[in-house]
Amino acid sequence: MNRIAPLAPSIRPGTLAELDAYADFWIAMFEEVGNIAQSDMLPDWRARFGAYLKRRIADNEARFFVAVEDGVTIGTAGALIADGYPYAVHGIKRGYVFGVRVDPECRNRGIATRLTQEAVAYLRDIGCVRIRLHASRFGRPIYERLGFVPTNEMELL
DSSP, X not given: OOOOOOOOOEEEEOOGGGHHHHHHHHHHHHHHHTSOOGGGSOTTHHHHHHXXXXXXXXXXXXXXXXXXXXXEEEEEEEEEEOOSTTHHHHOOOEEEEEEEEEXXXXXSSSXXXXXXXXXXXXXXXXXXXXXXXXXOTTTHHHHHHTTOOOOSOOOOO
16 A cells, blocks of 8 residues: 655644644643743743844844744744843844744754754754754754854753
């Protein structure tokens, strides 16, 4: 019996109308890796998230990407120019990839890799010379295959 492989999902830049769906994936990613729960965040986190990204997108300093299959968003990734200290001081444009998440039932199909590649390509296109991200234990193998290396960043809890 010949089996037909499922079509690869389409991956494209997200629209502002999809910002709420992206926020859902973003918070689910944090909850899944145990970094933060939605209940730990300020009640207006979603409005703050949306306002921040809308401003950065309007200035072409950020973009998010969606993986869509059969009309349903199954994965997301974000990319932005790092802002604040020390970037504002030294003037070297650095990018940051964030919110990479694929629905659990759609994993192990290369979708997170493709989403991350799109985010990196966008950041390179707008002139970022270095790109960083925070890797969960789930994502680390993906990012290492794409050439990301650990840094000396540390955290005090």
